[in-house]
Amino acid sequence: MLSAKSNAGHLPAAGAAILALIVTLLLGACGPTDRDPTPSLSYGSGPITEAQYVGIVRAVRQCMVDKGYDVNEVKKRPDGVTFGFTFSGGAGTQVDASGKTVSGPDDQAACEQQYGLMEAELAIQDQNAATGAEREATFADFAACLDTAGVHALSSADTVSQVQDKIARAVNDGGDGDAAGACWTQYKAQLFGSAG
Secondary structure (H helix, E strand, O other): OOOOOOHHHOOOHHHHHHHHHHHHHHHHHOOOOOOOOOOOOOOOOOOOOHHHHHHHHHHHHHHHHHOOEEEOOOEEOOOOOOEEOOEEEOOOOEEOOOOOEEOHHHHHHHHHHHHOHHHHHHHHHHHHOOOHHHHHHHHHHHHHHHHHOOOOOOOOOOOHHHHHHHHHHHHHOOOOHHHHHHHHHHHHHHHHHHHO
8 A cells, every 4th residue: 555655755656656647648738739749750761651651741841830831731632642731921032041042942842851751752652552453443443534534545554654655645635634634643652652
């Protein structure tokens, strides 16, 4: 049985541990709620979970918020694999400490580099590229989508460049470029990973 008595007026070890846990929980509950969580690490290489990847996207988003941009929430992109956000406003064009003029795309690139977003995004695309029967079924859906845009004669054995060439030829021959582009955006990562 635990005793509430202790030497020199200190809490017993179990009481101190419980108090520390309560303080930790309270501080966590009182923390800022308008900020996305920032992962303690950035991506380098190797396998990545969707949760790690989304955490990196959120960290990049928060970096842009911290730079003064109006940033929308992180959302899954039409490809069904990657996540992103849009931004506007901000401090506009500025001169950084080195005298270089920076703007929104420069700030975004700096934030993305800080957390290794490009590498993480390539990894998540490669890890989520369909294979086997799943790829065949996804390619059939892709081909049907492109067929409505006027792009015909696709094969699941086609490479990225072969598919892109067929799309370009069809669009040049009067196919619907916007519809073909939407199909490509929706299926490229699922079928070709980071090569798309």
